[in-house]
Amino acid sequence: MLRSLLIGLVVLVHGTIALPWPDLKPRDLQYGVAQDELKRGVTLLEQVGIHTTKDELADDLLAVGRGSKRVQKVLHGPFRPILRATGTGQSWGLFAYPDPYAGRLIVRTQDADGAWTERYRAPGQGDPDMVALLQYRRVRGIYDDNGDRPKAGFFYDRMCDWLGARILAAEPDVQQVEIRFDLVTIRKPGDRRPAVPEEPRHVRTISRSDVAWRLRLLGQDVPDAPTVAPPVGP
């Protein structure tokens, strides 16, 4: 009896967590795909006789998002510590919002003579070791969401430092490492809009002095450069 009651509770909690809660936050609207969806939403509503604008629709959706958060806090709040401790939960999208404004990660290195060499270009081109590393799912998770972000994610900068230091430590000839995204606008066949050239974003150029403290941990000293980690962030 006790087991069946506990299982009932588990099924209820996980079942309601999995519901498609409309958790829209203002920062979600900064993405190009969100703006496209708003535009289509306004058109659809117009077709059924509901007149609204993109801004009004966004405000309404944000209000729904805030309400949704409040309800979830009441429903799931007591169980959050258990979910956090076990790293469990139910939030599944599986490409719920495929991004037509995707980012193409590109890594280049500069030699002592100043020449730049492309080392990685998504998807899958470049040095085999670099390709394997950057396409490993856990590494990809740090950067794959940054292409269309107005501001790169916090861990993106850390990843750039780490990757830059890793390359600089392994290759003494390399002077600088450049990591960037090229914003790709994916157009469907028949799309009459003019092609949009790829636009560089979140360009990070890492030299030895930038990551001296990381290089020191890897056994390489950089004279006249700070040797401790910058005191920031989570």
Place this chain on the structure above:
Amino acid sequence: MMRLLRWWVGLWDRREAGTSLALVRILLGMVVLIDLLQIVRFDLAVPFFAPLEHGGLAAILDRPTVPWLYRWFEPGPGLAWGALWVAIGAAACTVLGLGTRVAVPLLLALLAVLSLPVPPADRGIDMLVRNALLVLSFSRCGAALSLDALVLRRRLVPDVLVPSWPRYLLGLQLVVLYTAAGMNKVATLWLPPDWSALFVAMRDPAFGRIDYTALLDGPLFHLTRALTAVTWTWEWAALVLPLLWWWRDTPDRGGRLRTWSNRVNLLWWYLLIGGLFHLGTHLTMRLGIFPFAVMSLYPAAAHPDELARLWRRVVGRLRPAV
């Protein structure tokens, strides 16, 4: 009401052979093991699991709540590598079924705590893996196809019955995963008349195996649209799984639909389409362990007796050929 309550209590009190759960344990353990070995291969233990000042990506020690691993042990590269290797050992023991009662919860605890330093490196599929490990922790998934069984009972498939409820929960996890994914797909790209979601996802440089620009701009575009519709429908169709299980569980009740569904094995067809879908996405896109981790739960969708029958049929067909 009392009848329903009795049915509910009885449902979670059932017992069965342990092979379905054992298969989930083995397959899921293998996926986790291979994934953790990738971290070794790419030398990522320190960046992912050590604090910032020791070369990690996260200032884990500066957070308001420092995870237990970093409070109980001396943080640094040694702890990062040590925790990783213990997790690898626990995953190997999970696969082999060695000390399963300890290995599975230990693996869960380590995967949970190691997910905290760099949250973006922890994907949805990691949560699914931990959900499954949590259920397996309370199950007797080591009762069959394990070294534990071989040592304690001298047989790989001993004649013991284990509680069925963990298998039911893992089956429900599949239902929740697919249905929720279907429900969340409200972007217009997933809906008619657009149906370009797969096209866009495959063209995303972070996920495409190759640059599909030239390939997909032709007639194949319409194939991706058809597959988008199939994917969306198939995910929603997971809602029917509990009904299919109930029908398979109660064949004597009769009814045309029940009889037909059981005769044509609708459940197996659903899983077969799922398998093809996951293999297809694996071959065309870079999704890491996702397809394999999800498919590792598939044995939970089948009663162990059904798996045994399937096994006997396969072996029976292979034997004359041998």
